[in-house]
Amino acid sequence: xxxxxxxxxxxxxxAGTSAQAQLKIEIAxxxxxxxxxxxxxxxxxxxxxxxxxxxxxxxxxxxxIFKVIDGVAVLxxxxxxxHAQWKSRGxxxxxxxxxxxxxxxxxxxxxxxxxxxRSTQLSALTLSKDARFTRVVAHKIADDIYEKMTGTxxxxxxxxxxxNENRGERDYRLxxxxxxxxxxxxxxxxxxxIISPSWSPxxxxxxxxxxxxxxPVIYVQDLVTGGRKIxxxxxxxxxxxxxxxDGSKLTVALSKDGNTQVYGVNADGSGLRRLSNSSGIDxxxxxSADGETIYFTSDRSGGPQIYKMSASGGNATRVTFNGSYNxxxxxxxxxxxxxxxxxxxxxxxxxAMDLASGQELRLAEQATEPSFSPNGKYIMxxxxxxxxxxxxxxxVDGRVKQRLTTKAGNIREPNWGPFMN
Amino acid sequence: MRNxxxxxxxxxxxxxxSACSTPMKTEVxxxxxxxxxxxxxxxxxxxxxxxxxxxxxxxxxxxxxxxxKRSVYFDYDSYVVRDDGxxxxxxxxxxxxxxxxRKVLIQGNTDERGGTEYNLALGQKRAEAVRKSMAALxxxxxxMEAVSLGEEKPKAIGSGxxxxxxxxxxxIVY
Numbered sequence: 001x002x003x004x005x006x007x008x009x010x011x012x013x014x015a016g017t018s019a020q021a022q023l024k025i026e027i028a029x030x031x032x033x034x035x036x037x038x039x040x041x042x043x044x045x046x047x048x049x050x051x052x053x054x055x056x057x058x059x060x061x062x063x064x065i066f067k068v069i070d071g072v073a074v075l076x077x078x079x080x081x082x083h084a085q086w087k088s089r090g091x092x093x094x095x096x097x098x099x100x101x102x103x104x105x106x107x108x109x110x111x112x113x114x115x116x117x118r119s120t121q122l123s124a125l126t127l128s129k130d131a132r133f134t135r136v137v138a139h140k141i142a143d144d145i146y147e148k149m150t151g152t153x154x155x156x157x158x159x160x161x162x163x164n165e166n167r168g169e170r171d172y173r174l175x176x177x178x179x180x181x182x183x184x185x186x187x188x189x190x191x192x193x194i195i196s197p198s199w200s201p202x203x204x205x206x207x208x209x210x211x212x213x214x215x216p217v218i219y220v221q222d223l224v225t226g227g228r229k230i231x232x233x234x235x236x237x238x239x240x241x242x243x244x245x246d247g248s249k250l251t252v253a254l255s256k257d258g259n260t261q262v263y264g265v266n267a268d269g270s271g272l273r274r275l276s277n278s279s280g281i282d283x284x285x286x287x288s289a290d291g292e293t294i295y296f297t298s299d300r301s302g303g304p305q306i307y308k309m310s311a312s313g314g315n316a317t318r319v320t321f322n323g324s325y326n327x328x329x330x331x332x333x334x335x336x337x338x339x340x341x342x343x344x345x346x347x348x349x350x351x352a353m354d355l356a357s358g359q360e361l362r363l364a365e366q367a368t369e370p371s372f373s374p375n376g377k378y379i380m381x382x383x384x385x386x387x388x389x390x391x392x393x394x395x396v397d398g399r400v401k402q403r404l405t406t407k408a409g410n411i412r413e414p415n416w417g418p419f420m421n
Numbered sequence: 422m423r424n425x426x427x428x429x430x431x432x433x434x435x436x437x438x439s440a441c442s443t444p445m446k447t448e449v450x451x452x453x454x455x456x457x458x459x460x461x462x463x464x465x466x467x468x469x470x471x472x473x474x475x476x477x478x479x480x481x482x483x484x485x486x487x488x489x490k491r492s493v494y495f496d497y498d499s500y501v502v503r504d505d506g507x508x509x510x511x512x513x514x515x516x517x518x519x520x521x522x523r524k525v526l527i528q529g530n531t532d533e534r535g536g537t538e539y540n541l542a543l544g545q546k547r548a549e550a551v552r553k554s555m556a557a558l559x560x561x562x563x564x565m566e567a568v569s570l571g572e573e574k575p576k577a578i579g580s581g582x583x584x585x586x587x588x589x590x591x592x593i594v595y
Contacts, residue, residue: 193574214528215566216568216569216570236568240538253541258549259542260541281546283541284538297538297542327536327539
């Protein structure tokens with residue numbers, strides 16, 4: 001367990017040596033020692049619909065990597081900063097800024113990040129967006145802070161897709177929310193189930209499975225226009241869509257030839273081709289980050305296990321060996337970690353495996369349908385407790401956990417979207 | 422859908438009945454019509470009896486018939502049609518063989534335990550088992566489609582063996 005943990009950390013260290021090397025070394029101790037940071041109230045932030053500094057504080061706190069120091073008054077980005085004084089207050093970094101309403105209705109946020117230890121300015125940004133997207137601006141600043149302090153790109157400004165269902169009312173919704181669960185928008189509303197949403201790599205479309213035709217059929221929907229199209233509706237069941245990293249094609253699971261098998265299809269629905277070949281079940285295909293490998297679940301050896309094969313199909317190699325029920329493979333964006341669900345001792349748990357060493361780590365219990373954050377640092381999953389399903393997030397080292405709560409219904413099938421500008 | 426079918430049946434039956442009644446109407450038709458018929462032969466013999474056959478009730482719509490049973494149940498982690506499901510498969514195969522215009526959707530289901538997509542594939546395995554049994558009894562592929570609803574449309578709500586057993590099922594849907 002600790003081996004995988006330190007492995008992930010050292011990988012992070014190597015990957016991030018290009019910038020902020022000195023701060024990065026502190027990552028090794030982060031899980032035990034959080035980075036103490038002060039986030040001032042931004043000057044005039046009341047002109048925006050939401051308090052930018054509040055959102056930044058919440059993001060940083062949720063990451064588990066920062067310890068946010070309370071009780072900081074208003075400080076704009078133009079204020080003269082006494083680094084030594086902030087250092088003595090226990091802050092290794094200080095965030096200051098201001099908000100302005102522009103004549104065209106947009107809001108403009110200026111911010112600066114100070115390193116109080118080395119007495120330097122680490123970053124400065126000016127961002128402007130329609131006032132409706134105040135939260136996005138705040139998340140982008142949090143992303144910048146996260147990246148400057150850890151060397152890893154932040155994922156606060158990303159979005160997630162999930163299914164909100166109320167079976168009794170026959171109310172099924174595919175919803176899109178910010179990664180913190182706020183700003184919920186309904187992409188699809190249906191009387192029949194919806195499962196398996198999958199973001200296109202550009203963040204503009206979502207593929208999903210809808211049962212509105214009394215059977216599972218795969219749709220791709222443009223989120224902005226609401227235009228949608230069936231991309232696969234073969235005889236039998238059509239499910240488990242997953243995009244190739246370049247967005248040109250998807251891999252899907254179809255039963256057109258009998259039992260469920262893995263196929264490839266172009267993003268416009270053309271060029272359907274079979275990729276896997278077994279007499280049993282092959283399903284839940286997922287491209288690796290480089291697009292060259294497909295991981296999938298197969299019962300060819302008896303119970304379900306995870307296998308991999310070339311993205312063009314052919315022979316498969318078994319990946320999981322512990323436990324008799326291993327499903328739902330997902331690969332991190334750096335290609336180094338596999339997350340999946342394993343049934344051990346009765347329950348379904350979320351596991352992560354370092355693919356190079358095969359070392360396994362149990363991250364969470366009562367978990368299904370995992371999905372990596374685009375920076376590979378967190379995994380969102382569905383968790384069933386007390387008869388209700390909700391979403392939760394765990395860091396890949398297993399140390400930070402949060403629950404995304406909602407008011408009503410069952411929330412399941414999370415899929416974490418890509419980085420977006 | 423079933424309601425629609427029954428409605429279609431009633432409409433058809435009504436059409437048949439009105440067709441049968443047409444000759445009776447000509448008996449009481451206006452004089453000019455009768456004058457054209459009379460030269461054909463002798464006047465109608467009052468002792469003759471025309472037989473009317475009432476249309477048979479489609480056995481599919483008989484709520485007490487064997488075709489009213491449309492669910493095939495499976496054991497835990499099993500994808501083989503049990504003995505108690507064989508009569509269901511046989512009666513529907515017989516009906517489909519006699520009614521070539523009819524098509525069925527065989528919807529496989531699973532209980533709630535496990536992953537969404539793997540359960541969908543397991544439900545497909547159950548639908549496939551029923552489809553293969555029906556194919557073995559001569560039902561052509563063109564009349565059947567095996568699909569899965571996985572764990573998404575449970576018949577029995579809740580957890581526990583009773584609910585799970587009810588949901589390990591394939592339904593034959595016309």
